[in-house]
Every structure is written in C-alpha cells, then in structure tokens.
Amino acid sequence: MKNDKNKKKMGRSYWSNIWRKFKRNRLAVFGLVFVVILIFLGIFAPWLAPYPYDEVHYEAVWTPPNRQFLAGTDQLGRDIFSRLLYSLRNAIFVGLGAQAFITFIGLTIGLSAGFYGGTIDNILMRIVDIIYSFPSYLLNIILVLVLGRGYFSIFIAISATGWAGMARLVRGQTLSVKSRDFVEAARASGASNSRIMFRYILPNIIGPVIYAIFSGIPGVMLLESGLSLIGLGVRPPMPSWGLMISEATGQFLYNPYMLLAPAGMLVLTLLSFNFVAFGLRDALSARE
C-alpha cells in the first residue's frame, strides 16, 4: 500500500514539475489563456472579421463604436475591429515566425560555438559581437529600406538582427552544462558528439531557451509595430497596429477610440506574452 503510493509519486519529470509550478501562478495562466485566444483569433481572422480590412464605407467615416462597427471606423470608414483582427494576424505571423527563425539560428550557432569551443567559438562569437555592436533598430530600418516594404522584409530584418542574442544565451548555457559531470560520464562511455549535444546538452538548456522565446515575442511584435509606425512596415491598406496608431494620432482629440483600440490591443498582446514569460521564468528557476 505504502509502496504503491511511493511509486505514483516517483517518476515525475522535470517538465511536469515546471508545469505544476507554472499552474500555481495565476497571472501566468491568465496570460497563457489570452495567448491561446489571441493566436486563435489571429489565425482565423479572415473568417471572424465582420468586414474585409480594406472595405471602405464612405457613408460612415469616423463612426464611434456601435453595434454595426464594434470598434468604430477610421477616416476612410474602414471597420476598425476587422482591421484589429488582421493586425493581430500579421503581428502573430511576424512574431512567431521571426522568433522561430531566430530560435533555430540562435540554437545552431550557440550550440556549435559552446560545444566545440576554440576557433569555431571565436569566429561565431565575433560575428555575434559585430551584430550586437550596431543599434539593431537602425539595422532593421536599413534592411527594410534595402529589401522594400512588406511583411517579408520585416521578417528578414528582425530575424537577421535577433538571432545574436539567442546565440549568446545558448552558448552560455551550453558552456555551463558542458562542464557538468554527466557530460564527462557520457564522453567516458564513448558517446558521440551529436549524441552528447542532442541528448545531454540540448534537453538541459531548453528551459531558459523557452523563456527567451516567450519573452522575445513581444519584442519582435513591438519592432514590427515600430517599423510600421514610422512608415517602414506593412504596405497599406494592409493594417498593422503601428500603422493604425500613426494614422490615429492626429485624430486623438476628436476620435480617441481610433488610437485607443490598436494601442489597447498591442498592450494586451504584449502583456499576455510577458506574463507567460514571467511565469515560465519563475517556474524554471524555482528549486524543488
């Protein structure tokens, strides 16, 4: 009887422990629920939006929120609620897409640099230093100007500068795990380099990497909005929160909803991702 109980308690993995601790953090769970809802809304925006994002209603310009236009209309009479959903869709595609790309490059470069060390490490980290030494916003602007406006350019520009931070993090984590005795033990048993990397090092650094992914997504989304705000982001009439905010600034005194709606959505989205990230950080750093 007693043994049975013990057996059930044993075998609790690292990840189930983290999930248990994460669940205890109400704000983080709240954030996660919101993130899931936002991603869902973003993906299904074309089906959920009441109007196309570029449909013009000249008869109803600058309409405050009402039952027909849930968040009002803008200077061309376009439905702000629909435009918010499409902006969300774009922000999520850029945020998740660029972050996935950043993670892939950062993991590859950081893991190789940390694991092999020596000359490889030196060369890779000097490249990282060079990228780091540029102000990344400036570099993004230059890249978008070279590549032309549009989502693809934003994606490339953000990825090209973003991987350096991830590579640094992964390298540092790799170095600290590499020196642990279980890696030495695997080596002493004759484990191959790829086995050590993928079965011993990677699973032990993935926690901080996941935290970095979640805390990086809001940054990427903000960067997209920032570029759109100064007119370097998406090509109108494609909506973006940044673009909508810049269009609304002149109207703030007369039609405040035009500014508050996209700004509110931006804040809500960033907060949700950040709460998940904070929850992850606490769950990952808490000791048994």
Next chain:
Amino acid sequence: MKDRILISVRNLRKYFPRGKALVHAVEDVSFNIRKGETLGLVGESGCGKSTVARLILRLINPDGGNIIFDGIDITNISEKALKPFRRRMQIVFQDPVSSLNPQMTVGTIIKEQFAIHNMGSKQEREKWVEELLERVGIDPNFKDAYPHEFSGGQQQRICIARAIALKSEFIVCDEPLSALDVSVQAQIIKLLEELQRELGLTYLFISHDLAVVKHLSNSIAVMYLGKVVEYAEKEELFGNPLHPYTITLLSSVPSLKGKEADVELKGEPPNPINPPEGCPFNPRCPSKVDICEREIPTLEEVSKGHFVACHIVSDRR
C-alpha cells in the same frame, strides 16, 4: 594471471595554460595497477589527482607520457579506436547530483550505455537495467524515476550501476565518498568491495581520506603538487612512511590512542603555476637541507616496491 598489470601510467604530464603562464597540473607521474587490485591515490585538493583520472580515461589529452591499458598504448589513438577501450573503463565522480542527467530517468541513464555500444535488444536492455539496479541496492521498480527523486547515497549507487553496466574491468573512483554522509560512505565502500570481489574489478581510488584509502587499497601513491612523492604497497607505506610529506599526512589522521608523532604541516601548498625551485615540498618540509632548494628529487626505489622522491631519504641509504 593474478599479477597481470592492467593499467600502466608512464611519465604522465599535463599542463594547463592560464593566461601566459602554465599550471603544472601533473608532472611525471608513473604507476602500475594490477588486475583486480586497487591503487589509492591520495593528496591535498588541487594536487592533480583528478587530472590524472581524466588523463587515464582520455577525457583530456596528456602533454607527455604514456597510458598503457592491458598492454596496449592508448595515449594517442583516435577516438574511434578508443571506443572499445571506453567500454572497458568507467568512472564514478564525486558529486552524484551532477553525474546524472536530470532530464533522463535512471533506467534511461543506464540504458544509454547499451545504446552507445549497440548492445542487446530492447527487452534485454530493460532486463539488464533491472538486474543492475537490483545489484547496487536500488528497487528496480523505481527505474522510471528521475535522479532528483533519490538521496545522495542512492544517486551514487546509480552512478556505480552505470559504471558496471558494460562489464568494465577498470573503474576510476574520483572521490566517490566526499559528498556523502559518513553512514552512507560505509555502505558505498561495502558495495564497491563486493563488486570488486564478484566482478574482479580494478580500481583507481582517489581520495583525501586516508582511513578509507587504507581500508580499500592494495597499494598507495601519494601526490604532492602534480608529482608522486611516495608509492608503495599499503602495509609498507603505512608501516614505514619515508617521505616527510607522507609522514605528516599520516600523523594528521586522528587516532584513538591520542597523538603520537606530532608533525604538523605548516603553510599552504604552493601555487602550481609557479612551483618552487628544487623539491616541490621544500618550503613546508620540516627536515629540508640545502640540496632540496636546488635539485628536484627523482622517484627512486629505496626498497623493493617502495618508491620515494626525497633527497634526504636517498642520502640516508
């Protein structure tokens, strides 16, 4: 074949670069270990004991000297050629927490050994894991538990199970008891002794605990600042210690009869980046003479099987 030498280390050297300087971690270390026996390697922390262990297992490459395993020189062979030898020698580390991958269950940790060497079918591996856990005193029902769910002593047992999984002949025990409670230490010692008897294991037992080394070893090498200063059979070394460092080490062991030889060691071990001229022990040696500051003493056989590196001892003869 009782007296067959399994491991032979010849003039092993290892220097670590520290900025522009070199740390003389291991300097001209030689010893033999016969099959089925235990060599105790003792010395203060930082004297290069663990470096010797890692050199023998080729976890780091030596800067000089030879490692001969079962008659074959493995000092410079490639990692590929080394793989069959990796199967025959294993290591148990000091800190069991750090020695076990926290992301794997203990069953998987042991199964890794078979996976690396492509041994057995899935069912066979599972069976072997259960046998091994049983053998080291862990309930096989807990094979799906994670390392952090075990106590320090149990974790060290799991490390030992991993080390004997491949039926290795030679096991390096790098201070395997230092992180454990005294009561648990005794159990682990007992386990190591049983395994040696049953499986005919050969141990290199590294420790700074002289009582443990005395209990487990057949012969003992005393290291000081990267050098072996005295090397003899256990009875000879404890009964007739010759090097002043060994004498002070032995007298530092508390005994029930009260302190006998009151030789106290003064000062700290010197910096291995900048070892002293002459004998490395001379700044702390109670009986040093002029020559000790000028010439490095070599390891000489003063009586059969008893090696000492000390000018005074050599002169006395």
